[in-house]
Amino acid sequence: MNGKTILVLAALLVTARAAAAQRTTEQFIPVGQSPGISGRVSYIGAITAVDPQRRTFTVRGDSGAQTIKVIDRTRIWLDRSAERRTNEVGGMADLRVGRRVEVKFVDARVRDTADWIKVVER
Numbered sequence: 226m227n228g229k230t231i232l233v234l235a236a237l238l239v240t241a242r243a244a245a246a247q248r249t250t251e252q253f254i255p256v257g258q259s260p261g262i263s264g265r266v267s268y269i270g271a272i273t274a275v276d277p278q279r280r281t282f283t284v285r286g287d288s289g290a291q292t293i294k295v296i297d298r299t300r301i302w303l304d305r306s307a308e309r310r311t312n313e314v315g316g317m318a319d320l321r322v323g324r325r326v327e328v329k330f331v332d333a334r335v336r337d338t339a340d341w342i343k344v345v346e347r
Contacts, residue, residue: 252314255306256327256343266333268293272324282320284328293328293339295320300341307347319344 257263270286280295295301295317303315304327320326325345331338 251341252300252302253312254343256304256325256345259327259329262329263327267327267329268336269327270325272320272322272326275320275322277317280317284326291336293330294337295339295342296331299339302341302343303346304343305346307345312343315342315344315346319346 251259257269259267263269268284268286268288268291270284270291272282273285273290274283274292276282281292282295283290283292285291301315301317301319303313303319305312320342324347327343329340329342330336331340
């Protein structure tokens with residue numbers, strides 16, 4: 226292996242570890258403050274509609290309204306950082322009209338299915 230190959234492998238390893246660490250701690254990062262995600266590949270806005278039977282909800286953000294699917298592997302967290310309380314795991318019932326959310330998508334290009342959702346609990 227040459228030096229260039231070793232440097233590339235080391236960079237990939239560091240990046241993979243950083244991504245895994247953020248995935249583990251993402252639940253505890255407040256809405257809008259996820260490094261490399263918030264403002265880049267996530268969508269932030271207020272919930273305007275929820276359809277529990279279809280497992281979808283609609284969010285209105287800066288770029289308009291968007292309907293998003295919730296799948297079995299979608300993680301939902303309650304962001305309680307404004308109350309200085311620990312964030313906790315939430316569920317579909319926590320997606321309520323008027324609540325502010327941040328959504329990271331399974332596919333950043335398609336942007337229709339939630340990988341994770343942070344719901345501001347207020």
